[in-house]
Structure formats: structure tokens, C-alpha cells
Amino acid sequence: MRILLIGANGQIGWELIRKCTDYDIDIIALNHQELDITDPAAVRNVIFHTEISLVINTAAYTAVDRAEAEPRIVFAVNRDGPGYLASCCSEIDIPLIHISTDYVFDGRKTTPYIETDVLSPLGIYGKSKAEGEIEIAKRLKKYIILRTAWLYGIHGTNFVKTMLHLGRKQDVIRVVSDQYGCPTYAADAAETILNIMTEIIKGRDDAWGLYHYCGEGVVSWHGFAEAVFELARKYDSFEVKKVINIPTDEYFTPAKRPAYSVLDCTLINQKFGIRPRPWRDSLAEMLARRARLNASCRER
Ligand SMILES: NC(=O)c1ccc[n+]([C@@H]2O[C@H](COP(=O)([O-])OP(=O)(O)OC[C@H]3O[C@@H](n4cnc5c(N)ncnc54)[C@H](OP(=O)(O)O)[C@@H]3O)[C@@H](O)[C@H]2O)c1
Numbered sequence: 001m002r003i004l005l006i007g008a009n010g011q012i013g014w015e016l017i018r019k020c021t022d023y024d025i026d027i028i029a030l031n032h033q034e035l036d037i038t039d040p041a042a043v044r045n046v047i048f049h050t051e052i053s054l055v056i057n058t059a060a061y062t063a064v065d066r067a068e069a070e071p072r073i074v075f076a077v078n079r080d081g082p083g084y085l086a087s088c089c090s091e092i093d094i095p096l097i098h099i100s101t102d103y104v105f106d107g108r109k110t111t112p113y114i115e116t117d118v119l120s121p122l123g124i125y126g127k128s129k130a131e132g133e134i135e136i137a138k139r140l141k142k143y144i145i146l147r148t149a150w151l152y153g154i155h156g157t158n159f160v161k162t163m164l165h166l167g168r169k170q171d172v173i174r175v176v177s178d179q180y181g182c183p184t185y186a187a188d189a190a191e192t193i194l195n196i197m198t199e200i201i202k203g204r205d206d207a208w209g210l211y212h213y214c215g216e217g218v219v220s221w222h223g224f225a226e227a228v229f230e231l232a233r234k235y236d237s238f239e240v241k242k243v244i245n246i247p248t249d250e251y252f253t254p255a256k257r258p259a260y261s262v263l264d265c266t267l268i269n270q271k272f273g274i275r276p277r278p279w280r281d282s283l284a285e286m287l288a289r290r291a292r293l294n295a296s297c298r299e300r
Contacts, residue, residue, distance in 0.1 A: 001201055002026040004052045006035055006085070007059025012099060014155035015190035016056065023194055025201075028052065032059065037081030038073075047088040054200065056097045056193060057085055060129070064103065067125040068254040078128035083135035086143065095142040095200055095208075097193055102149035102181060102214070104130040107258020114264045115147075115210045123255035133210065142208055144196055146189070149214040149263055150224075152283075153186030154290055159221070160283070163228045167240040177222035177245030181261045182214035185282035189213065192274055199272060207271045212263035215279030220245075231284050235291035 001024070007013045008029035020027045028050060035046055037059050047055065061067060061077040082098055089096045103126035104119045121127040136143050152158035166173050192213050199207070219227070222245040229240060248259070268274045 001054075002028065002050075002052050003054045003056060003197070004046065004050060005029040006037060006055065006057045007032070008034075009155075010058050010060070010062075011151055011153040011156040011158065011186040012189050012193070013058040015153060015187045016058065016193060019187070019190050019194055023198065025197075035059075037085060038076040040084045043081070043084040044088055047085070048092065052094065054095050054097070054197060055085060055089055056197070057082060058099055060099070061125070064123060064125045064257070065254045067128070068123060071124045071128075074124050074128045075131065078125070079131040079135055082132040083139060086136040086139040089142070090140045093142070095144070096136065096140060097144045097146070097197060098132070098136055099189075099193075100133050100145050100147040100210075101126065101129045102147060102261035102263055103258060104133070104147065105258055105261055107179075107260045109260060112262040112264035113212070115212055115267055122258060125255060137210075142205075144200075144208065145210045146193065146196075146268075147210065147212050147263060148184050148189050149261060150181045150183045151186050151189065152183060152286065154286065154293065155186075159183075159224065160228050160286065163225050164232060164236070167229055167232075167238040168236075169239060171239050171241045172244060173225065173240055173242075174244045174246045174251070175222040175225040176248050176251050177220045178247050179257055179259050179261075180218050180220050181258075182216070182218060182263060182276075183224055183279040183283065184214045184276075185279075185286050187286070188215065188277060188282050192268075195274060196272055211268040211271070212265050213268050213274065214263045214265065214276060215282055216265070216276040217279045218262050219279065222246075227280055227283060228287075231280075232287050235287060
């Protein structure tokens with residue numbers, strides 16, 4: 001069984017490459033330089049000329065604030081690219097697993113979002129991801145779209161690593177406390193993708209569609225930051241003495257973000273038996289793994 005992974009150098013892509021050694025699959029992993037999904041000819045060439053049974057797309061334009069200033073490229077990557085992938089997969093009748101985001105919602109709900117809730121993104125990034133979902137669903141039957149949220153991991157840029165970096169330099173950090181979501185460890189998301197992929201490979205043909213998957217539990221960015229320092233102090237020393245909570249309107253960002261983007265993960269549990277772990281447990285695991293990796297780098 002050979003699969004194609006696109007976006008291999010992203011947070012989830014990096015974890016997928018490491019985890020797939022535990023699964024009996026041959027993976028062709030391409031990074032941005034090796035395949036640009038905004039180039040339809042390149043997409044066709046790779047999909048039609050590589051013997052593959054399934055495509056996983058983790059490539060995306062993910063810089064939420066920068067996206068506001070360059071919508072053309074954002075829509076090319078997050079809407080058109082997935083559309084090209086879906087068309088090619090449809091032509092040769094292979095499935096596509098694709099990742100989307102909680103930012104397709106406006107955050108006005110006060111209870112967790114379900115898969116069929118109305119899309120109403122607040123910014124260019126969320127709008128482009130929402131349109132990417134629509135392009136896939138229009139062109140392909142055999143797709144899985146996994147909407148996830150607040151991703152962090154060992155590899156790449158993310159909120160946890162930014163906090164760890166700031167915490168070493170500053171004694172006070174101000175973090176927004178009126179936006180709520182579900183932190184999701186990229187390694188957990190990768191494992192979920194591989195579990196779904198395994199079902200598909202075994203012949204599961206009744207579960208195509210869209211699913212929510214994120215860490216279990218709800219927290220604000222402020223609460224998330226406090227947990228990062230609480231758990232990371234076991235491995236590191238920090239300058240930070242206080243994490244101050246501030247409202248969104250005291251922290252200007254070019255893109256508006258949903259105040260509440262909690263995803264309901266009931267459906268993925270019903271269809272695949274996948275149950276997300278509490279976000280704090282995953283965060284603790286990520287920080288411990290990071291400390292081990294840093295220690296082994298220092299020893300070399
Ligand atoms: N990050 C989050 O908090 C978050 C939350 C919810 C959902 N998601 C979704 O989860 C998925 C994975 O996110 P992530 O955080 O793992 O992303 P990431 O770390 O930003 O990685 C995305 C990868 O896509 C590559 N890429 C960008 N443009 C490309 C193109 N035209 N062709 C091919 N590759 C391209 C990037 O390469 P370069 O860096 O070289 O450009 C990068 O390696 C995305 O679909 C994202 O929308 C993310």
C-alpha cells in the first residue's frame with residue numbers, strides 16, 4: 001500500500017512521517033518545494049504518475065493574519081489546490097484525506113459546533129478553507145475532511161512554542177482570555193488520520209464526509225498559556241512571573257478570530273470509535289517529548 005502525503009514539512013505532515021513507521025504503509029512525502037498544489041499540471045503529474053492508493057493533504061496557507069494582505073495566494077493554496085487534488089483523485093478513483101479548520105465558523109455559538117453548522121468565517125484564511133472544503137465535496141465522493149483546531153506540536157511555529165520562547169525573555173506576558181477553543185496536538189491529529197486511513201485501506205466505504213477532531217476540553221488562550229508554563233516548569237526555567245489576561249480588543253490582529261470555536265467530536269467517535277484525549281494530557285506529553293529531544297540534542 002502506497003500513499004501520497006502532501007505538505008510533509010508542516011506540523012501534521014512532520015508527525016505523519018514519524019508515525020507511519022508504526023503502520024504497514026509505504027509513504028511518498030512531498031514538501032512545498034517538491035509539489036506546489038497551486039500548480040494544476042504538477043498536481044496531475046504527481047498523482048497520475050505515482051502508483052498510489054490514497055492522498056493525504058496537510059498542505060495549507062496557515063498564517064491567519066498575513067492571509068488578510070494576500071488573498072490571491074491564500075485562495076490558490078486553500079481553495080484551488082484542494083480542488084485540483086480532488087479532481088485528480090476522482091479521475092483515478094482514489095480517496096483524499098484533507099484537513100480543515102475551526103476558523104470556518106464565526107464563533108457566535110455558545111455550544112460546540114457540529115459538522116453541519118452553517119459556515120461563516122470571519123477572515124480570509126477561514127473563508128479560503130471553507131471554500132476548499134466545498135471544492136472537494138463538489139468534485140469527489142471518496143473524501144474525508146477533518147476539521148481541527150488550535151494545532152501545536154514539536155515541529156513548526158505554534159502558540160506553545162511562542163509562549164515558551166516569550167517566557168524565557170519576559171516576566172509578564174499578556175494573553176487574550178475571551179477566545180475559547182480546543183488545543184490539538186499535531187501528533188494526535190496525525191494518529192487520527194492514520195487510524196481513519198487504516199479503516200479505508202481495510203475496505204471501509206461507508207464513512208466518507210466531514211468530521212470534527214480536536215483535543216477534548218475547552219480553554220481560552222490565556223488558560224492555555226498558563227497550562228504551558230505550569231507543565232513546562234518541570235523541564236525548563238522561565239523569567240515569566242505572571243500571565244495577564246486581556247480582552248481581544250486590547251490585542252490588535254489584522255484577522256478577526258472566532259470568540260468560541262469549540263468543535264463537537266461526537267460524529268468521529270460514532271463512525272470511527274475515535275475519542276480525543278484531554279488537551280492537557282496531550283500538552284504534557286508534547287512538553288515531555290520536547291524536553292527529551294532537546295536533551296538528546298545537547299548530548300550529541
Ligand atoms: N495551525 C493551526 O492552528 C491549525 C488549526 C486548525 C486547522 N489547521 C489546518 O491543519 C492543516 C495542517 O496545519 P499545520 O499547522 O500542520 O500547517 P503548517 O505547519 O503551516 O504546514 C503547512 C505546510 O503546507 C506547505 N504549503 C504551503 N503552501 C503550499 C503549496 N502551495 N503547495 C504545497 N505545500 C504548501 C507549507 O510549506 P512552506 O512553509 O514551505 O510554505 C507547510 O509546510 C492545514 O490544513 C490547516 O489549515 C491548522
